[in-house]
Amino acid sequence: GNSVTQMEGPVTLSEEAFLTINCTYTATGYPSLFWYVQYPGEGLQLLLKATKADDKGSNKGFEATYRKETTSFHLEKGSVQVSDSAVYFCASGGSYIPTFGRGTSLIVHP
Amino acid sequence: DSGVTQTPKHLITATGQRVTLRCSPRSGDLSVYWYQQSLDQGLQFLIQYYNGEERAKGNILERFSAQQFPDLHSELNLSSLELGDSALYFCASSVVSGAVYNEQFFGPGTRLTVL
Numbered sequence: 001g002n003s004v005t006q007m008e009g010p011v012t013l014s015e016e017a018f019l020t021i022n023c024t025y026t027a028t029g030y031p032s033l034f035w036y037v038q039y040p041g042e043g044l045q046l047l048l049k050a051t052k053a054d055d056k057g058s059n060k061g062f063e064a065t066y067r068k069e070t071t072s073f074h075l076e077k078g079s080v081q082v083s084d085s086a087v088y089f090c091a092s093g094g095s096y097i098p099t100f101g102r103g104t105s106l107i108v109h110p
Numbered sequence: 111d112s113g114v115t116q117t118p119k120h121l122i123t124a125t126g127q128r129v130t131l132r133c134s135p136r137s138g139d140l141s142v143y144w145y146q147q148s149l150d151q152g153l154q155f156l157i158q159y160y161n162g163e164e165r166a167k168g169n170i171l172e173r174f175s176a177q178q179f180p181d182l183h184s185e186l187n188l189s190s191l192e193l194g195d196s197a198l199y200f201c202a203s204s205v206v207s208g209a210v211y212n213e214q215f216f217g218p219g220t221r222l223t224v225l
Contacts, residue, residue, distance in 0.1 A: 034213055043200055043216035044153075045112065089153065097166045098143070098214065102152035 002027045006090045006101035013080055013108050021075040021104045023064075023090035032093040033057075033066055033073040038103070039086045047075075047088070080108045113137065114217035116201050122223045128189040131220045135182055135203030141165070142184040143204070143214060144176055148197040159184055160206075188222070196224045 006023040013019060025033065032051045036044040048057030053068035062077045073090060085108045090101040113136035123129055135142050144156040146169075155168035159178035170176075173191075178184045188195060198221050202214035 032212075036216075043112065043114075043218050044202075044214075045216065046213040049213055093212070097155055097158075097168055100153045100155070 002031070002092055002097070002099040004090050004092050004099050004101040006088075006104050008102075009087075009105035011104060011106050013106070015082055015108055015110050016079045017108075019075070019077040019080045019084075019106065021088055021090075021106070023073045023075065023101060025071050025073065025090070025092045025099075027071075027092055027099075030068065033064070034091040034093065035062070035064055035073070035075050036089040036091060036100075037086045038089065044089060080106070082108045082110055084108050112215040112217065114201060114203050114215050116199075116217035116220050118220060119218065120221050120223075122225065123191060124225055125191055125193060127191050127224075128187065129191065129222065131186040131188070131199050131201075131222075133184045133186070133201030133203075133217060135184070135201075136215050139203035139205055139215070140182065141204045141206060142178055142182070143202040144170075144184070144186050145200040145202065146197045147200060147219070151197075153200075156186070191224045193224050196222055198222075 003026045034049045035047040037047045038044045048059040050057040050066035056065045087103045115134045140161045143158045146154045156170040158166040176186045198219045200219045202216045204212045204214045
């Protein structure tokens with residue numbers, strides 16, 4: 001079956017540091033890939049998505065590129081802010097049963 | 111605000127009891143998904159409905175059931191509750207039945223505490 005593996009957290013960074021959260025997937029075919037963010041006390045919300053190989057999703061300074069050859073969709077941001085502190089989920093679509101990673105907690109200190 | 115509403119926000123009950131969680135999808139979305147989020151299991155997909163019909167089942171226990179009504183709202187019924195059922199329960203909706211090319215919009219969740 002499909003699966004999504006993302007790096008375990010928490011990831012702790014200082015403000016303005018560079019962020020990478022790794023995500024790899026296994027799937028039949030070429031699913032759409034998503035990053036969701038969950039702020040404390042809230043539900044998940046879509047951060048960005050990519051629907052085919054080599055697509056780059058971007059939003060709010062975050063980026064992720066759909067890499068078919070490495071089955072990866074790593075999340076990056078050049079300069080994190082305290083307000084980016086949240087839990088980030090990588091997910092794959094392409095079937096009726098969506099597959100989510102376990103989530104990576106990001107803590108950004110001033 | 112995602113446009114997905116869930117009630118109640120918090121629910122505290124005892125073991126062996128039965129509860130009903132309610133979800134209203136975004137206007138125009140035909141598909142509803144239910145998830146359970148706990149610290150040890152992460153985000154677990156439970157079940158999906160599309161336009162009133164069950165479309166996919168995930169890790170849903172037999173003690174749990176769900177339905178989607180003609181007005182598209184959905185209810186998740188949890189019975190014979192156990193301590194381990196304490197979790198956040200999320201509802202999400204999307205435009206079409208599959209996750210292909212379409213993101214899901216999540217509600218704020220219902221926090222269930224079983225004592």
